[in-house]
Amino acid sequence: MTMHSRQPAASSDLASRYLRALADFDTELLDRHAPRADAKELSGLFLPSVPPNWLGARQRIMIVGCETRQWNVLQTGERFSSLEHYVEQSMSVHQAYFAQQLSRSDIKGRAFHNFTRAVAQRSGSDGLIYANLLCMAWKQGSPVRCDHFDQIKHYSKLLLDVQIAFFQPEIIIFANGSATAGYRRDFFPLARDEQGKALGCDYVDDGVPNAQLWQFPLGHRKCYRIQHPSSRSPAAASARQFLLGLLPGKPE
Known part of the structure; x- marks a missing residue:
């Protein structure tokens, strides 16, 4: 079986894992045509897809943002038909969107995907996974004050676990920022030594404040925590640049 022929099988496998994780999800929250009144301001469900050349990637890096402001999975007027179709559609939207973002070079300022493009340029895009916490x-922003946040938080954790188990990234960059840092720690409690001190390291000796960049383990994986790439702080920008230098370069 060639690598090309295995790619649809990988996508099907990931979709099946998503479906198992979402088995009890309240699908009435997903119908954009006739949404429940208390859910009409919710975005669609964000489901990362399998990168086109992921199976041949020499290194795998997952970048975790916070939440996507607007994520339209169903077309205007399209009714929710089944969770299976919805999962497939969301993954398709993700694949098209991320491919478009990686191909762009005209975005000014501090857009989130300026950072993902910088990581792709440094380490390659074959094994680059774009995820959200x-x-x-x-309301095109944080769902923390939403009435359905407990459910969103629950499934966010389940879906991230699915993604990490499936993609097996060697490196995870948590770029979700300080506003949702507490939820990241809830999802992934820090490993600690016998004295209770969190395992990890900073780069203060290199002139990078701990608040801007910190490395910590998640199992055998190396993780980094930075501010959201939209941060206007010069210190945050310097930390992002420093982090790029820590990442592996493209394979020869």
């Missing part, structure tokens, strides 16, 4: 947005 929270799987839905509310």
